[in-house]
Amino acid sequence: xxxxxxxxxxxxxxxxxxxxxxxxxxxxxxRQTLQQALGFRRSVWQKxxxxxxxxxxxxxxxxxxxxxxxxxxxxxxxxxxxELLPTYAEYYGFVYAAILVFVAFVAPELLCxxxxxxMLGLYLASxxxxxxxxxxxxAGTLTLLLLVTLGPxxxxxxxxxxxxxxPTSIGEFLTTLGQVLVSGxxxxxxxxxxxxxxxxxxxxxxxxxxxxxxxxxxSSVLTQLLIRRARxxxxxxxxxxxxxxxxxxxxxxxESGHINRTASEAQTLPLALAWAGWTGGCALLVWLRxxxxxxxR
Amino acid sequence: MVTARELTKRWxxxxxxDRASFEIGSGVxxxxxxxxxxxxxxxGMVLGLHRPDGGSLRVNGLDxxxxxxxxxxxxxxxxxxxxxPPDIRAHDLVRHIAELHGIPARVATARANDILWQVGLGEExxxxxxxxxxxxxxxxxxxxxxxxxxVLVLLDEPTDGLDPVQRDDMLALxxxxxxxxxxxxxxxxxxLEEVExxxxxxxxxxxxxxxxxxxxxxxxxxxxxVLVQLDTDAATVEAIAEDLRARRFGVDPGQSADQLLVxxxxxxxxxxxxxxxxPGTSPGASPGDRxxxxxxxLHDAVRDVVVAHGAGIRRLSxxxxxxxxxxxxxxxxxxPPYVAAAEEAP
Numbered sequence: 001x002x003x004x005x006x007x008x009x010x011x012x013x014x015x016x017x018x019x020x021x022x023x024x025x026x027x028x029x030x031r032q033t034l035q036q037a038l039g040f041r042r043s044v045w046q047k048x049x050x051x052x053x054x055x056x057x058x059x060x061x062x063x064x065x066x067x068x069x070x071x072x073x074x075x076x077x078x079x080x081x082x083e084l085l086p087t088y089a090e091y092y093g094f095v096y097a098a099i100l101v102f103v104a105f106v107a108p109e110l111l112c113x114x115x116x117x118x119m120l121g122l123y124l125a126s127x128x129x130x131x132x133x134x135x136x137x138x139a140g141t142l143t144l145l146l147l148v149t150l151g152p153x154x155x156x157x158x159x160x161x162x163x164x165x166x167p168t169s170i171g172e173f174l175t176t177l178g179q180v181l182v183s184g185x186x187x188x189x190x191x192x193x194x195x196x197x198x199x200x201x202x203x204x205x206x207x208x209x210x211x212x213x214x215x216x217x218x219s220s221v222l223t224q225l226l227i228r229r230a231r232x233x234x235x236x237x238x239x240x241x242x243x244x245x246x247x248x249x250x251x252x253x254x255e256s257g258h259i260n261r262t263a264s265e266a267q268t269l270p271l272a273l274a275w276a277g278w279t280g281g282c283a284l285l286v287w288l289r290x291x292x293x294x295x296x297r
Numbered sequence: 298m299v300t301a302r303e304l305t306k307r308w309x310x311x312x313x314x315d316r317a318s319f320e321i322g323s324g325v326x327x328x329x330x331x332x333x334x335x336x337x338x339x340x341g342m343v344l345g346l347h348r349p350d351g352g353s354l355r356v357n358g359l360d361x362x363x364x365x366x367x368x369x370x371x372x373x374x375x376x377x378x379x380x381x382p383p384d385i386r387a388h389d390l391v392r393h394i395a396e397l398h399g400i401p402a403r404v405a406t407a408r409a410n411d412i413l414w415q416v417g418l419g420e421e422x423x424x425x426x427x428x429x430x431x432x433x434x435x436x437x438x439x440x441x442x443x444x445x446x447x448v449l450v451l452l453d454e455p456t457d458g459l460d461p462v463q464r465d466d467m468l469a470l471x472x473x474x475x476x477x478x479x480x481x482x483x484x485x486x487x488x489l490e491e492v493e494x495x496x497x498x499x500x501x502x503x504x505x506x507x508x509x510x511x512x513x514x515x516x517x518x519x520x521x522x523v524l525v526q527l528d529t530d531a532a533t534v535e536a537i538a539e540d541l542r543a544r545r546f547g548v549d550p551g552q553s554a555d556q557l558l559v560x561x562x563x564x565x566x567x568x569x570x571x572x573x574x575x576p577g578t579s580p581g582a583s584p585g586d587r588x589x590x591x592x593x594x595l596h597d598a599v600r601d602v603v604v605a606h607g608a609g610i611r612r613l614s615x616x617x618x619x620x621x622x623x624x625x626x627x628x629x630x631x632x633p634p635y636v637a638a639a640e641e642a643p
Contacts, residue, residue, distance in 0.1 A: 012415055012478045015408070015446040019399025022366050028396035041389055117382045122441070125344050125374035126397035127366040295346060 025127045026136045033140025036113075037106045049105055054148060056098035060091070061152035065159040072165055082165075088153050088180055089253040092187065092246055099148050099187065100216065106144050107195035108208035110137055116203040121295040130290045138283075141192045142185075150184025183249040190245040190275060193282035200289040216242045227262050237262045238274035248275050298323060298357060298449050298481050299343060305351030306338060313338050315505035316352060321483060325475035327492030327513075328485040329624060330502035336485040337377070339502070340451050343483075344369055357448055370399050373442035373450035373480070377457060381434060383427030387418060390426065391441045398445035405444075412444045413437075416470060432463035439470065443480055450474065453485045468495050493517075493620040501624055509623055516623045522560030523595050524551060524616040528609030531555075537606050544602070546595075558616055559599050 020027075034040075039047035064085050071081035086094060114120040114137075123133050157173075157180055160166030167173040198215065199208040220242035226232040238244065240263075247263040248271050250256055256264050299321035306314040313335040328336050341347040343356050345365025354361060361368045381390065388409050395405035413422040416436040421429065426437060435455060442450045455471060456464045472495045475482040486492050492499060493513060501509040509516060527534050531554060538548045538557055547560035596613060603610055 012443075013408075013411065013446075014479075015400060015404070017401075017404070019370055020396075020401060021370070021399055024399050024401075025397045028393065028402075032393055041386065042384055046384065113382065117380050118376055118378045119382055121376050121378075122374070122394060123397065124346055125369055125372070126394070127370045127399065128397065129366065295341075 022127045022129075022132060026132050029123065029128065029133065029136035030140050030143075033110060033137055034143060037109055037140070037144050049101070053098045053102045053105070056101075057095045057148035058152050058155065060094040061156045061159075064091075065156055065163070068160055068165040069163050072163060087253060087255065088156065088176065089183070089250045089255050090258065091153055091156065092149075092183070092249055093258075095148065095152060096246070099145070099191070100213070102145060102148050103191040103195050103216075104209045104212045107141055107192070107199040108205040108212070110141065111196060111199040112203050112205045112208050115293075116205075120293075124295050130293075131287075134286060134290055138192070138196060138286075141196060142188050145188035145192050146184055149187040150181065153180045153184065179252050183252050186248055186252065186275065187245045190279050193279045193286070194241065197282035197285045197289075200286045224260075224262070234262050234265050235270065237266050238270060241278065244271065244274060244278070247271060299483070300355045301352065302354075303352035304342075304349055304354055306335070306342065306347065307350050308338075312505045314349075314352075317502075317505070317507045318352075319500050319507040319510045321481075321500060322498060323481050324497035325472065325482040325484065325495055327496040327499040328483055328502070329487065329489065329492060329499055329620075331487065334502040335505070336502060337453060340374070340453060340483075340485060343451060344372065344374060370445075371448045373398075373445065373447035375438040375442040375450070375452045375455060377453040377485075381426045381437065384425055386423050386425055387413060387429070387433075387437045387440070388422040390437065391422075391444050394441040395444040398447075400445050408444050408446075409440075412440045416440045417466070431458040432460075432467070435459060435463075435467055436470070439467075439474070443474060443478065447480060449481045449483065451483050451485070454487075455484060456486070456488065456491060464491065471495060489620045489624055499620065513620065517620060522547070522558055522616050523599050524612070524614050525557050525559060525599050525603065525610060526551070526553075526612035527555045527557070527603065528611050529555070529606075533606055533608050537603055537608060540602050540606065541599070544598070546598070555611070559595065561595055 036042075038050045067081055068085060071078040071085075074081075092099070114123065120133075124130065128136070154177075157166060157176055161173060167176050194215070195208075195212050198211045202208050202211070220240050223236045223240040227234060227236050237247075243259050243263055247256075247259050247266065248268075250258055251268045251271060258264075301320075302318050303316045304314045304318065305312075305316055328339065330336050338347060342349055342354055343361060345361030345368055348362055356368045357371060359368050391413060392402075392405045392409035395408055396402055400408060410422065413419060416439055418433060418436050418440065421433060426434060429437065435458070439452070439455065442452065452471065456467050459467055468491055471482060471484065474480050475495075475497075484492065484496065496513055498512050499510065499516065500507060527537065529537075534555060534557065541548045541557070541559055545562050547562050549558040549560075550556065551558050596615075600610065600613065
């Protein structure tokens with residue numbers, strides 16, 4: 001042992017400084033939500049799926065920005081290239097698979113695991129309540145979904161604007177920015193609430209993931225069949241949980257008729273109300289489920 | 298630390314607590330009871346997770362129902378189950394729990410390190426929980442329960458699943474938490490032996506009520522005495538019992554007709570129990586007419602009375618009550634609740 005070496009037994013030390021309270025607990029759980037879903041401080045395998053989804057969501061945006069920049073330097077092919085580039089609303093069609101992977105993965109990873117591993121009991125034994133727990137988890141889930149629903153169109157907007165291929169005035173830029181922000185939140189909140197609701201019903205992540213996919217695609221297939229084959233009302237499209245938010249995004253950008261005929265015939269107000277109803281209903285289901293959940297009995 | 302008055306709690310038609318009153322003081326307290334007697338429910342109520350249907354509960358002077366967040370910020374909790382998140386490292390889990398209880402991130406990192414060393418997981422602190430043994434997981438649970446410097450820590454079956462060596466180590470560690478660390482501890486357990494080993498006090502739950510509570514020394518001490526098995530007829534046994542009672546000893550029948558359980562009674566007010574020259578002899582009393590303080594005195598006194606009656610002694614041994622005896626007596630349906638005076642609790 002050198003002269004400078006020391007062995008310190010710090011023992012047990014009291015903590016007498018100020019505590020961060022409920023706000024600190026919510027912030028800590030919010031931060032942990034992001035880290036857990038993205039696989040930080042976890043094995044490599046748990047990083048693969050979230051980062052693959054993010055890459056898939058951003059890759060088209062980067063490619064389209066590159067194409068727009070290329071078109072800007074090649075006046076002869078500019079028109080043809082511009083024709084190939086999607087609008088902001090159409091962009092979601094390119095990355096819908098990545099969004100759905102994220103949707104089907106994130107909430108089950110968080111809620112199911114907490115109940116299955118008993119972490120929920122430890123969380124509720126802290127200054128967190130059931131409400132603040134759900135607030136932190138819900139905010140984290142929304143943030144993660146915004147990463148793939150808001151990030152790529154925002155990247156496109158900023159890059160296109162800097163490249164001179166985007167909005168031509170501040171007013172137009174701000175309008176498009178508002179549309180991008182609202183669209184990202186519309187898709188993120190809808191799928192976030194839906195996935196949290198499904199995840200609140202089971203402790204098995206795989207069941208929740210399969211359930212989310214089944215509900216989304218099942219509702220789409222079923223409503224399409226009932227409308228087209230059984231001649232049900234066109235309003236049944238409002239129960240198409242896969243395409244409802246996507247159609248609403250088109251309306252936000254002032255577009256319509258890109259998904260299918262039944263979607264284009266739906267009125268915007270009922271679409272918006274259905275979106276609010278489904279989102280609020282799912283959030284309510286989560287709250288009711290957790291309000292009655294016994295954790296230490 | 299925890300005070301319950303007329304506490305009532307029902308789960309549907311099942312009454313868990315029926316106007317139960319008790320106090321949990323400082324030190325290490327055992328919460329005993331058979332399965333379904335409400336140990337975990339009580340922990341839930343202390344944490345403010347379950348609402349009492351009647352009565353009042355105070356934790357560190359606060360009502361957990363209305364000030365749950367404040368209570369939980371200064372209370373640690375280690376659940377019974379073993380299934381912690383498998384893929385998280387012990388250090389990350391402990392640090393996260395510290396942050397949840399209001400410790401700033403940088404301090405939480407340092408405290409997580411320190412506390413994992415304290416519970417004997419210093420070298421293992423960066424291992425994933427899934428790679429740890431049951432004993433190590435129990436230590437992780439203890440570490441996360443005390444990392445934020447609580448005033449009270451609730452441990453639900455902390456030795457569940459441990460082998461004897463691991464259990465001894467864990468009990469010693471819990472005792473350290475209650476003494477050296479200065480954190481009050483409540484252990485929920487159904488293992489009487491381990492509660493008796495490390496607890497200062499106990500609360501025994503039975504049939505919706507607190508069957509017994511108080512300092513363990515007080516509860517166990519009430520039954521100290523001498524068990525004598527006589528070699529004589531029943532009439533002589535009864536005569537010996539009467540003689541002992543006349544000499545101010547407590548006398549109860551043993552498990553068989555020829556046995557007597559003799560216990561010392563406190564001296565009458567104003568009468569000194571012992572003198573320097575003749576321990577155990579009151580001034581002016583005959584040699585046999587005395588109360589006994591030490592076990593030897595009691596043995597001698599009983600022997601003298603038996604010999605005076607011309608009876609033989611088959612067996613003369615100390616009879617000390619164990620916590621198990623208190624538990625069984627308190628848990629018996631007809632047994633009256635035995636509640637030691639609250640002020641006698643440590």
